[in-house]
Amino acid sequence: MGAGGAGGAGPTGPASASDASAQAGASAAAASTPAPDLAESLRQVGAAGKSSFEAAGDAAKAFRSLFFADVSLARSALGRTIAFAGLAIACGASAWLLLMATLIAFLRGAFGWAWTTSMLAGAALSILVAALASWAAMRYFEHTRLKATRRQLARLGIGELADLTPTPDSPQSAREATENLRERDAAGHPVTDKRGVPVTPP
Known part of the structure; x- marks a missing residue:
């Protein structure tokens, strides 16, 4: 019995000693690890904030460059658009005049119309096209x-239509409320807001 007890204690003794030594080593390692310094943490936070600020500045500079490039392109394109639009109008007007002259000559030669009647027909066609375009x-x-x-601004109380449109909590549509709005009332006077400013229907 004594030998058996000694034999049983023999294997567990070295294992317990090794576990204890391992725990002691881990505790010593944890104790030797320095705690994070507050100044170092603040320095890292400041560095991160500085990096974010620099990134935001770079993004703003890139957006500024893009905006000015777009403005420059639009300004250049506007000038060219006006130039080509003027050229198109000039050529279109001259082509229309030549077309009307051809029509007048055709009416005169094919149908024997008088010059006055032929020119009146061309003028009537021009007036019809001008009316449709207008x-x-x-x-x-x-x-x-x-x-x-x-x-929507009037619904929020902004603008001259604020007194004539429903409030934001009203279920009525602002479009329906202003659809039948007229510039003059039944007496023929201009419709104005509470300050006397004439109201322009939307």
Whole structure:
């Protein structure tokens, strides 16, 4: 029994000693590792902030360069656009005049119309085309009045339409409220806001 007990204690004794020595070594290593210095942490945070600030500055410089390059390109393109638009208008006008002269000569030669009648026919055609072009221009010009933006600003209480549009919490549509708005009331007086500023329908 005594021998058996000694034999059983023999294998566990060295293992326990080795575990204890390993734990002691880990504790010594942990104790020898220096704690992070506050100044070093602040220095790292400052370096990271400086890097972020420099990156933001570089991005702003790149955006500035891109913006000025776009402005320069747009300015150059605008000049060329105006030049070519003028050339197109001149050539189109001359081509239209020649076309009208050809039409007048054709009406005179083919149908025997008088010069006055032939020129009146050409003038009538020109007036018809001008009227259609004017109608299309006015129709598309309506899109330059920023109607939707003005309605939403008025709904927020900004602009001359603020007194004539529903409040932001109203379920009524601002478009429906301003759709039938007229520049003059039933008496023929201009529609104005509370400050007396004339209201332009959106």
